[in-house]
Amino acid sequence: MATRRHPTARQTRLGAELRKLRDAAGLKATEAATLLGVSSVQMSQIESGVAGVSEERVRRLAANYACSDSELIDALVSMATDRTRGWWEDYRGVLPAAYLDLSELDHYATYRQDVAVIHVPGLFQTDAYARALFTYMNPEFPKDEVEHRVTHRMRRKVIIEGPDAIPYDALIHEAALRIQVAGRDAFRAQLARILELSDAEHVTVRVIPFGLDDFAGAGSAMVYAGGEVACLDTVVRDAPHGTGFIDSEAQLEHFRRLFRRVKEASLTPEHSRDLINQVAKEL
Template sequence: MARRKEPTARQQRLGTELRKLREAAGLKGREAAAMLGTDSAQVSQIEFGTAGVSEERVRRLAAHYACRDTELTDALVAMATDRTRGWWEEYRGHLPTSFLDLSELEHHASYRWDVDFLHVPGLLQTEAYARALFSYMNPDFPEDDLERWVEHRMRRKAILDSTDATPYRAVIHEAALRIRVGDRAAARAQLTRILELSEADHIIVRVIPFDLDGFAGAGSSMVYAGGPVPQLDTVVRDGPHGTVFVDAEAQLGRFRTLFRRVETVSLEPARSRDFIERLAKEL
């Protein structure tokens, strides 16, 4: 099997999980290699995601590592045998790799949570809002590149509109709703779009108002994507040095707790819709 030059975040995650199982079993890479009848370099490539791995090998490794979690093993097999070439691959070489990895993560997510403080979450953005946001962030963008970024963002929303739509919960701070990324008309249209989406049974939108007592924030915005099993959940955070995909179990637990705390102090969905309607009328 040819070695991958640029593995996707999903391919890297499969390798990471296999490495975690090996280390939990107290085994060295050479011991796993001996069991497979290969060398340590091949095991390293599998664990870094630069080499694929068959279903048979995943199950042999899981058994060798004494993994008794059959649901986790089955989920890893599904990741290893997935040959999906998603729509996001059309943008490879034109958009940042992290954009494509996020699209793939969303495609496979069992649910999705968002927390945002400065901008409307990407899945809820209108085309005008996204265009204004990208234009501001990249003022020297050629028009073709700008349209490609906007188009990609709009296509990501398919996970909310399909027949098997992904359950989605968003907590948005009032600041993100008030900041006019575009003009007044675009701001009003954006709020209206959030209201329309929030009527769907699988979408819950909550608002954190400015006048909430004792709220110190959540550090920064985050995306939480549920995996087929909790061990395969992923948190995505944007930082000063780029996008980070978090998969450490302790950190995932902390972010789950953080989301529930933020959600608990936010307005109930009905009150949140009333709040957004008032903001829209102000415009």
Template sequence: MARRQQPTARQMRLGLELRKLREAAGLKAREAAALLGADSVQMSQIESGISGVSEARIRRLAAHYSCANEELVAALVGMATDRTSGWWEEYRGDLPTQFLDLSELEHHARCRRDVDFLHVPGLLQTEEYSRALFSYVNPEFPEDEVERWVEHRMRRKVIIERADPVAYEAVIHEGALRIRVGDRSAARRQLARVLDMSEISHVSVRVIPFDVDGFGGAGSVMVYAGSVVPELDTVVRDGPNGPVFIDAEAQLNRYRTLFRRVEAVSLDPERSRDFIHGLTKEL
């Protein structure tokens, strides 16, 4: 297969998972390469996402690695054979690659969980909230560039609006709901948007009030994207240069635990809606 100049995060994740399986089997790259009639350089390119890999080769490697996790193997085959050219490709060259990788990750996710303490999560934002946020954080952006970012963020909502939506849960701190990114009327419309979305059957919104005792989890801001198998789940954190993708099992387990802890101190969805209604009346 042709070499890729810039593999996506999804393509690199496929290669990484194949390398994990090889290492778990205690094999060297050259040994696995020999099985495919390739050399160690070609194997390195497959495991780094630079080169694609066929279904037959994945299944041959999995059998040789004695991988009994058939669901994982099927998921890896799906990653390798998917030829989706998603809507996010329209923004290639305009937006940093990591943000396109995030859109692709969301597209293939089975569930999505957000935890936020400073801002309303992107999937729940109104256009004017998003526009005010991008304009403030990037004051050097010309207006047309800001609009491109806003448009991209609005289109990401397709995952919870399409015919086969992703199950979505957001845990939002009261502080994020109170901070006025725009003016008072914009804040009111943003809260209304959150309320509207919280009424959808596959969307759950939970609020952590200021008056929760013993809460020290404000550093656990994250996006958790659940895959078809837990081994392929991904956590996304904000980094200085954009989204950072986390996939190590030990770290995934840590963030799963963090999510359960913040969820445990949050109000249930019904009480959260009542709480947001109360905030709306204050505006």
């Protein structure tokens, strides 16, 4: 059984889900290893994502763990057997692993929900906006480092602009619509791009306006990616120490509630378009 030096977030998630099923069944890792006929070390590698696992072994574990959720089992099998090498592999060794993990998460997501506070969501950004943002945030980067990040961000848009586009809900704070990243003309083009994309049937844009009373729900940006089944959803949060992928059921439910509350406080899509148009006219 070959091992991986650097498992992706998706591979790590598969191992974590298998471990959750084992814990729910009340079995020790050594007992699970016996069921598969592998060593305790190999079992640990499977549950950490360092080693792969076959469809037969996933189904055998699920059966012995008394898991009867066929949709979840099929989703785990898909995670274990899919050998897709996506476009993001072009950036392996070029960009940090978190960039690739986010692209992989996008690729397999069934829907995306974003809360954006200070900056326009990445999936909406024009190349000029993204370039200005990366340059400002990383002034020490040489030009090619910035360009790699820009082209990667532009390619990520395939999930809302490509032939297999997924439903996308974006909640954007008014602050992000007024901070003129990239200058007046480029920012005017950025607002026009948001309006253009909001016309798509699978894209919904809602603005969180200034002036709301007793509102603290959009304290920081959030990405919520839907999995094949709800328990495989993922929340992505940026933190000082790096990008965090959140997948515990308790935390997922917390962020589902948070997204609903922020959505309820936001303007309707129609009124959001009006506000974006107003901001553009004021530039």
